[in-house]
Amino acid sequence: MTEPLCLQNLSVSRDGKAILDGIDLRLGESERLAIVGANGAGKTTLLRSIVGLEKPDAGDVILFGDVCKRERDYRAKRPRIGFLFQESDDQLFCPSVIEDVAFGPLNTGASEAEARLIAAQTLECLGIDHLAERFTHRLSGGEKRLVCLAGLLAMRPNVLLLDEPTNGVDAENGARLRAALLAFPGAIILVSHDDRFVAEIATRALILAEGRLKPAEIHDHVHSHRHPHIHAKPAP
Amino acid sequence: MTIPADLRLRIGLALALPALLTTVHGFAPAFTALVAMLLLHVGSRQPFPWKRLLHLEGFLLLLFVTLPFTMPGTPLLTLGPLTASIEGAWRAATLAAKVSASVLLLAHLFAATDPLHLGNALRALHVPEPLVRLFVTVTRQLGVVRAEFARLQDAMRARAFHPRSNRHTWRSYGNLMGMLLVRALERADRVEEAMRLRGYSGRFPRTALMAPTVADWAVTAALVGATLLLLLWDKA
Numbered sequence: 454m455t456e457p458l459c460l461q462n463l464s465v466s467r468d469g470k471a472i473l474d475g476i477d478l479r480l481g482e483s484e485r486l487a488i489v490g491a492n493g494a495g496k497t498t499l500l501r502s503i504v505g506l507e508k509p510d511a512g513d514v515i516l517f518g519d520v521c522k523r524e525r526d527y528r529a530k531r532p533r534i535g536f537l538f539q540e541s542d543d544q545l546f547c548p549s550v551i552e553d554v555a556f557g558p559l560n561t562g563a564s565e566a567e568a569r570l571i572a573a574q575t576l577e578c579l580g581i582d583h584l585a586e587r588f589t590h591r592l593s594g595g596e597k598r599l600v601c602l603a604g605l606l607a608m609r610p611n612v613l614l615l616d617e618p619t620n621g622v623d624a625e626n627g628a629r630l631r632a633a634l635l636a637f638p639g640a641i642i643l644v645s646h647d648d649r650f651v652a653e654i655a656t657r658a659l660i661l662a663e664g665r666l667k668p669a670e671i672h673d674h675v676h677s678h679r680h681p682h683i684h685a686k687p688a689p
Numbered sequence: 690m691t692i693p694a695d696l697r698l699r700i701g702l703a704l705a706l707p708a709l710l711t712t713v714h715g716f717a718p719a720f721t722a723l724v725a726m727l728l729l730h731v732g733s734r735q736p737f738p739w740k741r742l743l744h745l746e747g748f749l750l751l752l753f754v755t756l757p758f759t760m761p762g763t764p765l766l767t768l769g770p771l772t773a774s775i776e777g778a779w780r781a782a783t784l785a786a787k788v789s790a791s792v793l794l795l796a797h798l799f800a801a802t803d804p805l806h807l808g809n810a811l812r813a814l815h816v817p818e819p820l821v822r823l824f825v826t827v828t829r830q831l832g833v834v835r836a837e838f839a840r841l842q843d844a845m846r847a848r849a850f851h852p853r854s855n856r857h858t859w860r861s862y863g864n865l866m867g868m869l870l871v872r873a874l875e876r877a878d879r880v881e882e883a884m885r886l887r888g889y890s891g892r893f894p895r896t897a898l899m900a901p902t903v904a905d906w907a908v909t910a911a912l913v914g915a916t917l918l919l920l921l922w923d924k925a
Contacts, residue, residue: 506843532849543840546868547861559857560849590871604848 455518456481457533457612457640458503463512464664465495465502472498474664476512480612485634485641487655489669494661496644497539500614503642504536517611532561535605539616541597545589550576550600553589557608568607575607576600580629595626602633611639619647691729692798692912693905696810697898699798702912707791709916716779718923719786725915726793738796745792749785756781804828813898818891826880834873841865 458480465473472495480486490496501507503514505527514521516530538544547553554572563571576582581599584592592600598618605613613634619627627650634641634654645651651658651671658669693699713719730737757765760777767773799807808825812818845861852858901909 501843504847506847528846528849528851531847534847536844536847538840538844538847540840542872543837544844546841546845547864548867552864556845556850556861557848560851590868590875608848 457517458642459513459515460503461513461515463502463514464510465498465507466510467498471664473502473509476664476666478659478666480640480642482611483638483640485643485654485656487643487645487651487658487671488661488666489645489651489658490661495664496661497616499661500536500616500642500644503614504531504534532557532608533610534612534614535602535608535610536614537598537601537605537616537618539620541594541601541621542590544601544604545597548588549585550587550589550592550603551585553600554603554607557604561608571607572603575603578606579603579633593623593626594621595623598622599626599629599633602630606633606637613637613639613641615641615643615645617645617647618643619645619650691732691908693901693908695898695901695905696802696806697814698901698905698909699802700807700810700814702909703795703798705913706794706916709913709920710787710791712920713787713923714783715923716783716786718919719783719790722790722916722919723786723793726790726797729797730793733797735797735800738793738800741792741796742789745788749781749788752784753778753781756784809898830873830876830880833876834869837872838865838869841868 456479458478460476460478463473463476463478464471476499488496488499498507502509503516505514505521505524516527517533519526519530521527521530545553547556551569551572554575555568558568558571559565573582573585576585579599579602581596581603584596584600587596589597589600598621602618615634618630618634622630631650631653641654643651643655652673655671658671659666660669693702710719710722713722757773757775757777758771760774760780762774762776765773765775765778805825805828808821811821811824842865845865850861852862
């Protein structure tokens with residue numbers, strides 16, 4: 454199989470200001486790449502350009518071996534790329550969880566019954582099948598995140614693009630998220646400020662600064678330091 | 690300077706001039722008003738409001754198609770049992786000129802105006818507080834809702850949604866609209882709570898406006914005077 458993603462000399466600007474300035478990137482079939490950088494460095498713009506939501510000024514986006522130029526080219530590839538938005542609320546628009554997760558399969562031609570079945574299976578895989586009939590806008594932050602991810606996984610993508618996946622996620626839902634990502638067989642691009650999460654998930658890291666990508670090292674070392682945590686008080 | 694800087698005077702003009710223009714009957718005065726407004730636009734440095742006019746001209750086209758056939762008079766052309774009259778065509782042209790002139794005037798008066806400033810001016814003109822508040826908050830929130838709409842639509846595209854003429858598309862758009870509405874209502878509650886926490890008690894603090902300058906009054910008088918002259922010519 455050809456590599457899922459390749460960017461060649463990609464440049465994107467907004468209001469005359471260069472945001473991405475000659476990005477070159479190749480992503481292996483089951484590589485889990487972390488992209489880190491300061492706020493406003495262009496990480497989200499980079500993810501948006503990969504799926505064609507942002508029009509590049511120059512350079513090529515090559516998805517699964519095909520150069521994508523027009524909306525139509527991207528449209529053919531989007532079912533294979535799951536994009537988790539920074540804000541869950543931007544992604545959930547159906548009244549109930551099960552409908553929202555079934556939305557993707559319906560777009561790719563599944564029948565109503567098939568889509569529901571896929572959605573139910575995906576929710577079960579993530580351990581959140583109890584949420585199926587809940588209203589999406591009444592979920593907690595962590596639950597919304599997992600439902601968004603379920604919506605992407607239901608399309609059986611080859612690549613996941615994750616924009617700050619741990620934002621507003623509690624410990625329990627965070628563990629579910631981590632397990633799901635580690636079990637995902639395809640490639641992942643992870644944009645996150647959560648260094649611990651990056652170290653657990655990613656196999657390679659790049660730093661985005663001044664519109665360019667630079668190699669980075671993930672290292673994990675033992676600290677002997679104070680470490681605050683919060684747990685329930687034992688009964689007196 | 691072709692229009693007053695004071696917003697209260699501008700609002701006054703926006704109400705008075707189109708009201709006066711509606712009483713014009715002759716084609717020549719109406720056309721003169723249109724030319725005057727075009728000249729006003731050419732003289733100012735604002736971009737020409739093509740988009741606004743385009744929406745309007747669609748309606749006017751309907752007028753041109755129907756009005757000549759519904760007014761009795763000298764026949765212009767006959768289509769089966771229907772006869773278009775010359776008088777009707779002139780009436781349609783007069784109406785089109787008056788309406789276009791009025792819209793150009795409104796665009797000229799308010800194109801470069803921030804709605805929030807307009808709220809202050811409306812309050813100074815003793816428009817009821819609830820109406821002003823509705824106007825100001827709607828203009829403020831419209832951008833937020835529009836941005837949310839755009840992000841949700843992006844998310845739908847990223848999940849391979851492509852609008853077609855089928856049940857899935859209609860239902861998806863229905864869900865999108867419903868979700869926007871539910872969120873807007875909830876956001877309105879949150880905004881109100883935040884306002885109350887900051888001491889809002891049903892009234893916006895009033896910013897006192899300076900009295901209009903002599904030059905402002907002069908420009909206003911000139912514009913009203915010119916319109917009155919046009920009316921005199923029309924009645925003569």
